[in-house]
Amino acid sequence: MQEVRGVIARGKGAPVEVTTIRVPDPGPGEAVVRVQTCGVCHTDLHYREGGINDDFPFLLGHEAAGIVETVGAGVTDVAPGDFVILNWRAVCGTCRACLRGRPWYCFNTHNATQPMTLTDGTPLAPALGIGAFIEKTLVHAGQCTKVDPSARPAAVGLLGCGVMAGLGAAINTGQVGRGDSVAVIGCGGVGDGAVAGARLAGAAKIIAVDTDPRKLEWARGFGATHTVNAKETDPVAAIQELTGGFGADVVIEAVGRPETYKQAFYARDLAGTVVLVGVPTPEMTLELPLLDVFGRGGALKSSWYGDCLPSRDFPLLVDLYQQGRLDLDAFVTEEIPLDGVEAAFAKMHTGDVLRSVVVL
Structure with a gap:
């Protein structure tokens, strides 16, 4: 003792x-x-x-x-x-x-x-x-x-915790691939981890969405190619415009609110993926037209701890950090x-x- x-x-x-x-x-x-x-x-x-x-x-x-x-x-x-x-x-x-x-x-x-x-x-x-x-x-x-x-x-x-949750939401749960377009809604520690993860995975376009200009600047430092201030612009329309009118291949919701989840849902391309890594509170509920869920295809995923396996992921990511790549x-x-x-x-x-x- x-x-x-x-x-x-x-x-x-x-x-x-x-x-x-x-x-x-x-x-x-x-x-x-x-x-x-x-x-x-x-x-x-x-x-x-x-x-x-x-x-x-x-x-x-x-x-x-x-x-x-x-x-x-x-x-x-x-x-x-x-x-x-x-x-x-x-x-x-x-x-x-x-x-x-x-x-x-x-x-x-x-x-x-x-x-x-x-x-x-x-x-x-x-x-x-x-x-x-x-x-x-x-x-x-x-x-x-x-x-x-x-x-x-x-x-x-x-x-x-937080950085791994974001990195893993992009790499493990969202399975971001080379050349993909990715949008991240909410650019705190977890969201910026997702931006960094999308960059590591080789995403061609990484769109960071937040209401705080400071956080958008931080996101640029981690690899965001574009930023959207959701106080000034409709983020769904902005993400669609930045992706040729289609929506992003992967949208990562790092806020954990019904409003931002709906934005993520409608900001993805047909057959795209939504990843919820922001943590909601117990009283929150979500309502979506079931026909839209069916008609848009793709995947709606939740990411627990970035779906990480610590024994596999921590040493690898520390090595990338030591190499100057993360x-x-x-x-x-x-x-x-x-x-x-x-x-x-x-x-x-x-x-x-x-x-x-x-x-x-």
């Missing part, structure tokens, strides 16, 4: 606080990781505001990189001293999705079984089963993906201390940052 500092949310909407947390020694299949960096993701804000569930208090943070400190019995894939990115979908290998060769859809992902607690013994609910706004965290060993130790932790740690550094707007998370949430609301990253 160790006592370390970490960031918790005690109740809905309450400011987060840094406090002392007890981290158990790793049991069978578990690992303790010394966290080096952790990105501040919108999902953490959702947890604090009660938008995920009400299992307070939460230990926030999940977009992390660090060094394995100790491992429990039976752990063979990672060892003390390994540099790892944490992931929130440690696949089981035995469920029906895994046995069908689709482990990125694993229905029985692993987390640590022992709880981390406050000093009075109150168990904490770790965000996405990780909880990484903390000096050391306890996770399932399968949540640790070993990567090149010379990579910059603040940059590659972002593959743990600019993960550009996602890092600022580096902050552990007690800077609340201020980072405020900057997220105003759109001043792409990613704030806690550096421990």
